[in-house]
Amino acid sequence: MTKALQAIRAGSDQPSRSAAFRHFGILALLAFAIALPAIASPYTLFQLAGVMAFAVAALGLNVITGYTGQVSLAHNAFFAVGAYIGAMSTAYLGAGPLGSVVIAAVVSFAAGFVAGIPAQRLRGLYLALVTLAIAVSVTPMIKQFEAYTGGVVGFRVDQPAPPAWLPISQDSWIYYLVLLFAAIAFFMTYNLLSGSVGRSFVGTKEAELAAGSLGIDVARSKVMAFAYGSMLAGIGGALANFSIGYIAPDSFSLMLSIGFLAAAVVGGINTIWGAIIAGIFLQYVPSFASDISQALSGAIYGGILIICVIVMPKGILGSLPRLIANFQTIRRESRAEATKALNKVAN
Amino acid sequence: MPKELCRLTKPMVAMVAACGIAALLGLQSPPVAAAEPTPGITENEIVLGTSTALSGSNAATGTIGKAQKAYYDFVNAEHGGVKMGDGKTRKIKFVMYDDALEPARALQNARRLVEQDKVFAIVGSTGTSACLAARDYLNQRKVPQAFLSTGAPMWGSDVAKYPWTFGIWPAYNTEAAIYARYIKEQVPNAKIALMGDDSGGPLFTNAFVEAAKKEGLNIVIKEAYSNSDPTIDAKIDRLAASGADVFVDATTTKFTIQGLKRMAAIKWQPVHIIWGVSNSIGAVLKVAGEEASKGVLSGQWYKDASSSAYANDPGVKQFSEKVVQYGSGIDPHDSNAEMGWIAAEAVVKTLEQMKSPTREAFMEAARNMKDQSVSLLLDGVKMTMGANDGYLIESLQVARFDGQNYVPVGGLVSYEGKTPVSH
Numbered sequence: 001m002t003k004a005l006q007a008i009r010a011g012s013d014q015p016s017r018s019a020a021f022r023h024f025g026i027l028a029l030l031a032f033a034i035a036l037p038a039i040a041s042p043y044t045l046f047q048l049a050g051v052m053a054f055a056v057a058a059l060g061l062n063v064i065t066g067y068t069g070q071v072s073l074a075h076n077a078f079f080a081v082g083a084y085i086g087a088m089s090t091a092y093l094g095a096g097p098l099g100s101v102v103i104a105a106v107v108s109f110a111a112g113f114v115a116g117i118p119a120q121r122l123r124g125l126y127l128a129l130v131t132l133a134i135a136v137s138v139t140p141m142i143k144q145f146e147a148y149t150g151g152v153v154g155f156r157v158d159q160p161a162p163p164a165w166l167p168i169s170q171d172s173w174i175y176y177l178v179l180l181f182a183a184i185a186f187f188m189t190y191n192l193l194s195g196s197v198g199r200s201f202v203g204t205k206e207a208e209l210a211a212g213s214l215g216i217d218v219a220r221s222k223v224m225a226f227a228y229g230s231m232l233a234g235i236g237g238a239l240a241n242f243s244i245g246y247i248a249p250d251s252f253s254l255m256l257s258i259g260f261l262a263a264a265v266v267g268g269i270n271t272i273w274g275a276i277i278a279g280i281f282l283q284y285v286p287s288f289a290s291d292i293s294q295a296l297s298g299a300i301y302g303g304i305l306i307i308c309v310i311v312m313p314k315g316i317l318g319s320l321p322r323l324i325a326n327f328q329t330i331r332r333e334s335r336a337e338a339t340k341a342l343n344k345v346a347n
Numbered sequence: 348m349p350k351e352l353c354r355l356t357k358p359m360v361a362m363v364a365a366c367g368i369a370a371l372l373g374l375q376s377p378p379v380a381a382a383e384p385t386p387g388i389t390e391n392e393i394v395l396g397t398s399t400a401l402s403g404s405n406a407a408t409g410t411i412g413k414a415q416k417a418y419y420d421f422v423n424a425e426h427g428g429v430k431m432g433d434g435k436t437r438k439i440k441f442v443m444y445d446d447a448l449e450p451a452r453a454l455q456n457a458r459r460l461v462e463q464d465k466v467f468a469i470v471g472s473t474g475t476s477a478c479l480a481a482r483d484y485l486n487q488r489k490v491p492q493a494f495l496s497t498g499a500p501m502w503g504s505d506v507a508k509y510p511w512t513f514g515i516w517p518a519y520n521t522e523a524a525i526y527a528r529y530i531k532e533q534v535p536n537a538k539i540a541l542m543g544d545d546s547g548g549p550l551f552t553n554a555f556v557e558a559a560k561k562e563g564l565n566i567v568i569k570e571a572y573s574n575s576d577p578t579i580d581a582k583i584d585r586l587a588a589s590g591a592d593v594f595v596d597a598t599t600t601k602f603t604i605q606g607l608k609r610m611a612a613i614k615w616q617p618v619h620i621i622w623g624v625s626n627s628i629g630a631v632l633k634v635a636g637e638e639a640s641k642g643v644l645s646g647q648w649y650k651d652a653s654s655s656a657y658a659n660d661p662g663v664k665q666f667s668e669k670v671v672q673y674g675s676g677i678d679p680h681d682s683n684a685e686m687g688w689i690a691a692e693a694v695v696k697t698l699e700q701m702k703s704p705t706r707e708a709f710m711e712a713a714r715n716m717k718d719q720s721v722s723l724l725l726d727g728v729k730m731t732m733g734a735n736d737g738y739l740i741e742s743l744q745v746a747r748f749d750g751q752n753y754v755p756v757g758g759l760v761s762y763e764g765k766t767p768v769s770h
Contacts, residue, residue, distance in 0.1 A: 041462065041463075042462060043458050043463055046455075046458055047455070050455070136575065140545065140573055143545050143546075146549075152475070152476065152545065152549055153475065153499075153501075153550070154476050154479060154480075156479075156483060240451065244450070244451050244454055244480065245454075245483060245484075246450055246454070246479060246483065248450050248476035248479065248480070249476075249546075250448060250449060250450055250474075250476045250477070250546075251449055251450050251451055251476075253449075255403065255447075286445075286447070286452065287452070287455070287456075287459075290401060290444065294401045294409075295401070297401060297402045298402045298403075301402075
């Protein structure tokens with residue numbers, strides 16, 4: 001209750017030093033990301049394009065689950081909707097990269113809106129079950145509409161090629177495109193969540209009744225969060241097409257949803273920027289686990305997850321402020337002790 | 348925006364812009380093809396890679412990769428490597444990555460193998476959609492994607508567009524055509540029931556429907572199930588109720604066993620043809636029980652190590668002994684282990700015939716294979732490709748399971764160079 005009120009009252013954002021630092025950090029990250037193709041290998045750029053596509057989708061889950069408190073296992077489905085709609089709009093409508101992402105975003109927003117309707121009334125386990133049903137039905141659905149989706153064999157998507165006047169490789173071009181869309185998605189979400197919409201989301205999560213009594217349309221918040229989060233998943237799916245260039249139902253199993261949820265928790269599900277860590281986790285940890293031991297990759301993946309959750313229950317980014325605060329306290333205390341000791345010596 | 352932020356942001360925006368300009372100026376231009384030596388091959392070593400499922404629900408497939416590694420380790424240890432067509436003997440270094448049969452990870456692995464590990468070729472990878480995901484990339488890069496362990500028809504039919512890709516298994520369309528011909532000859536006026544799973548199955552069932560049409564056969568019922576279904580009993584009942592007297596069964600192993608048991612329980616005894624994916628004696632037929640699986644028909648192209656008929660076969664003996672010695676924890680009765688061994692032996696055979704240490708020479712040697720054999724292939728089954736023939740193995744021996752072993756029915760059926768193109 002108090003938390004909810006705090007969240008709602010927090011409207012009068014004080015421009016603080018930490019906010020300035022955050023902006024500095026974000027811009028520095030962006031500058032680094034823009035400069036990267038000059039030094040990174042094509043393979044690294046390909047991997048980072050994957051990281052960003054996953055990060056955008058994970059951001060959607062942070063909005064749905066982290067901010068609004070709705071458990072969604074259907075993230076694979078919306079990722080798939082985005083990927084297929086993006087691919088089909090390129091293949092059948094001749095849409096370019098921008099067009100394919102926009103169409104994918106609109107369709108996955110609509111799909112998320114429809115799927116979000118039951119979320120108005122269902123909570124916790126029941127909502128999880130409904131989204132589970134969506135998650136497991138996506139693969140059969142793709143196979144069912146074989147004429148359009150290519151069925152089990154999937155289909156090839158033309159990857160965006162750099163314009164002739166730009167002397168960069170295709171990997172760099174794809175990387176920049178994905179970076180552009182990811183930056184827009186993060187900027188949009190940041191603005192959305194730091195305003196009244198974000199506060200109504202958090203209020204809905206922390207205390208529905210209280211939020212309702214303060215005039216927040218709780219049902220609308222839930223559906224909008226679901227639709228918006230699903231749209232981000234769809235954008236992520238469409239962005240993944242850029243670097244992969246091929247889609248098949250095997251890419252969108254229930255395991256992908258579980259992966260999203262795990263990665264979002266590791267990154268910090270109550271944060272915006274934790275989604276970037278989630279993207280890194282989704283892209284790198286499976287192959288990293290398999291590199292350590294091919295026989296035990298599943299166990300190592302699980303182990304990394306458990307350690308992250310135990311050591312940093314709020315996720316890597318969510319726990320960072322506390323870790324820094326702890327560090328500062330320790331420093332302050334040790335300084336105080338040192339001063340005390342010095343005083344003693346002086347006396 | 349608060350003043351303090353503005354002060355901080357302006358220089359930062361300038362910095363971002365500067366970085367962008369720097370990046371654009373310093374960007375690498377598109378890679379230029381120089382006359383560099385072929386990657387992954389030196390005077391005494393050749394590096395090969397594969398991508399397969401070592402984790403996830405398809406992890407059993409990974410045995411195909413592990414058995415390949417066992418074979419290369421065996422060749423390195425006991426023959427000092429492979430004596431290639433240019434007269435030099437090279438050891439084989441084999442790099443294997445896990446893709447859990449997910450297409451995106453398969454492409455990532457392909458890129459890692461080519462760009463970081465600098466492999467000479469990618470061989471024996473598994474999973475149709477996983478291999479499809481990597482196909483465009485590997486063909487653009489002109490890296491062989493060879494001896495794929497999947498039966499998908501497109502490996503052999505898209506040669507003009509994807510000259511660097513080919514498979515090793517008899518394609519599903521070859522297999523389907525052979526069964527259709529067999530039914531036409533052996534069961535006049537057959538009423539056929541057809542069932543397949545919804546992942547690899549459609550590639551086979553679609554090909555079978557086409558082949559049946561060509562032979563003028565009558566398919567009275569067609570069913571599909573999903574791998575997430577708990578049971579297919581009800582579907583088997585429906586097939587039985589249709590009055591079909593031939594059952595063409597393209598189910599995957601777990602469901603094949605279920606189906607065999609259900610058929611025995613309801614005493615439905617059609618002519619039962621099981622596709623090659625699920626015809627293992629050790630992993631399927633013996634598990635379902637001798638009574639339930641007696642009389643089952645299937646197309647054979649390799650010697651089943653579980654069969655006592657090959658207990659004294661030198662190839663099978665060597666395989667059973669060495670795969671255990673060099674591959675830790677591999678069960679020689681696992682048909683996936685045989686698949687890997689066959690693929691690896693075929694790779695070595697190709698290396699032996701390469702005239703020069705280049706990827707082009709590798710593909711040339713493979714594409715020009717004529718009547719080659721490896722130790723685990725059935726007698727008479729040969730590997731042949733040609734200018735208009737993208738399929739490596741195109742013959743099958745239809746055989747009946749007598750409760751212990753497969754007994755050949757009729758002679759070897761060869762579609763060499765005649766595999767019908769499947770749509």
